[in-house]
Amino acid sequence: MKVKVDAAKCQGNARCWTWAPNLFELNDEGYLDPGDVNVPEGEEENARRAVKSCPERALTLEE
């Protein structure tokens, strides 16, 4: 499972980080840097929640 990140759409809402702090790393400004996120076993539910919480729809899940 992978989360595709459209970094140009990220506006630093940080809802993904709230749900899945182990998956998403925020930069000093509190935004996501470009680069997709691999989801290790056991983090799938958090990844789903993170994707569904992004107001900008900057994240998509790839099963």
Place this chain on the structure above:
Amino acid sequence: MRAAVQPVPDHVPQELVSSFNLFTGPGMEPAPMGDPHAAIETLLAGPPVFFAPGNTRNGEGTWVVVRAEDQRRVLQDGETFSSNRNIFASALGESWPMIPLEIDPPEHSKWRSLLNPLLSPRRVIGLEPIVRERAISLIEAMKSRGTDADVMKDFCLPFAVSIFLQFLGIGSERLEEFVGWATDLLHGTPAQRTEAARTVVSFLDELRDLRRQEPTDDFMSFVTQARIEGESLSDMEVRGMSVLLFIAGLDTVAAALGFDFYYLAQHADQQELLRTDPKRIQLAAEEMLRAFPSVTPVRRATRDVELQGITIRKGDLVACPSMTANRDPAEFPDAGKIVLNREDNRHVAFAYGPHRCLGSHLARREIVIGLEEFLARIPTFRIKPGTAPITHGGFVFGVDNLQLDWSEQEKAQ
């Protein structure tokens, strides 16, 4: 109170002109025991884009974009939909932008990059102890005075203002003075508003000049020392930033807490659930931000653009009420229901796009900590019998005079 309603521009089709506006539409004017969010939710049953005459404080009409997906398109495209409106300055007959809100992309991003680190999620964690200390001291003071209080006056507003003062580097001994200015600015007569606006501006200007000479470790010192592309910030730029900081965190946080207490006072079961299991408060606060947001971002089209088959002309204003997007059934299952443990919640209380509320992470912590400490310290509360809080719509939705009662005797009845 407001300027006269301006005529509808010729290019707006008559069938798209509504009688609704944020100030005088149904359920928008101040009303005892009102529910302005439910009132504006009814717009979801109508056309997705329509024209509202008199939808701004200066009487100008705006398009209203009702649905979440369309609002996302408008607010994510800051070049087509400009936020450069000089709202605060024009009320004083002046012209300077509040920064970064009233600066458009691409220039906007350099200002955000300067300020984002100061209010990032991680930085805000460091502010938690002081936020909690302020909440506790205001709640305990209120509690020591009796078993009922106007929580807007005694908690929500002074709480929000004291966090601002802390951030700006001003001692809390000036709290009452600032709360007075804030109250005049938000609720005063037009003359009081202008007077308060001038007072706030000159106070912030003086503080700026002081910190330029003798910097400390506060926000004002940071911005007076900062450099963008090698240049120091001008006096007007520092003013634009500090004024925005003051007004953005003021009635918004107070309104969010006010609507939360108003809701919880009328839903004792939900209140008890949060009190007995405080871990639920974080999700509940998000759901209440979805259900009771207060802000309507307004943008001006910089070119002709089509939305839902309607042509918005260059120069037209476009309003995106967060309240309707947050109850859009295309965005949320059971959108009209308040579900305090809702998990998938991409609400727009802090807007979409590049102007997403810079203070959102601090605001969230203020709201959660405010609720935690209030529920931990104040027993079951309800609206004081014989009183009726006044709610209002408008540019920023709010609730005034929220008298809560937590006496044992009342509880037993």
